[in-house]
Ligand SMILES: Nc1ncnc2c1ncn2[C@@H]1O[C@H](COP(=O)(O)OP(=O)(O)OP(=O)(O)O)[C@@H](O)[C@H]1O
């Protein structure tokens with residue numbers, strides 16, 4: 658990292674994204690700006706899943722949205738730091754320096770984001786096929802026909818059953834889990850190197866949550882992309898993470914592999930998160946994080962069962 662020069666950023670070969678001392682502030686009328694992200698640094702390697710975990714308001718979404726330069730639409734400013742990304746052409750770009758046009762070209766193509774609520778991200782008046790094809794036409798210059806074929810391919814990739822029929826359906830005709838699959842398909846349409854998922858399973862019931870986590874894992878193996886996954890749920894962390902950054906009040910207070918975070922949490926806040934996980938001992942005999950039961954899902958499961 659010490660070799661990076663401001664004029665000509667470089668990254669180690671296996672690193673796809675490096676966030677360096679990123680600071681994000683929101684203007685607040687007549688008062689001091691609110692600093693939502695307080696000079697954080699992390700890297701994401703090729704094919705890696707990095708999870709940002711932390712309590713509500715700790716700055717997870719602001720971090721994710723700032724990587725795509727989306728927080729600026731909400732009145733935020735990047736007041737410090739760099740976001741270095743390795744683009745598909747091999748060049749390394751500091752995303753904080755890009756023009757709005759430059760960042761628009763990058764969104765969906767180099768990096769894409771999936772939000773918690775697919776209903777507010779999907780357009781109700783366009784078919785699933787048209788919405789999925791849109792990014793393909795925009796970024797890859799394909800014809801409508803070609804884009805529709807690629808859209809069908811990505812819907813199949815995310816295991817949407819009866820994908821050909823779904824192309825002509827509208828968002829309201831799909832279940833919550835299916836909508837989230839479609840969002841992931843749209844995010845994948847241009848094969849970005851990095852997919853950001855901001856609490857993608859929080860609004861889903863427990864069975865569908867588990868299916869979406871499995872899907873993200875499988876896709877990652879199949880297409881080798883990097884994932885930045887955001888959650889406040891330690892069960893999800895255990896299920897999906899390679900590495901974990903723990904956020905607290907705009908800072909990253911601890912970074913480690915999923916094994917380190919669960920086996921030997923160092924920061925008191927991480928220790929508190931881990932101690933809040935029921936039946937932590939059940940992971941001791943397991944050799945892989947995905948074998949860890951989604952313990953924090955249990956209250957939801959009971960709720961689902963009692964209300965079914
Ligand atoms: N549009 C906004 N205007 C002003 N301040 C904001 C805005 N969005 C976020 N913030 C500030 O940034 C902080 C971090 O918010 P952020 O949405 O990143 O939290 P989070 O970790 O994603 O929480 P959650 O788990 O609830 O989604 C908030 O506490 C708030 O002070």
Ligand SMILES: [Mg+2]
Pocket residue numbers: 717718719855
């Ligand atoms: Mg959030």
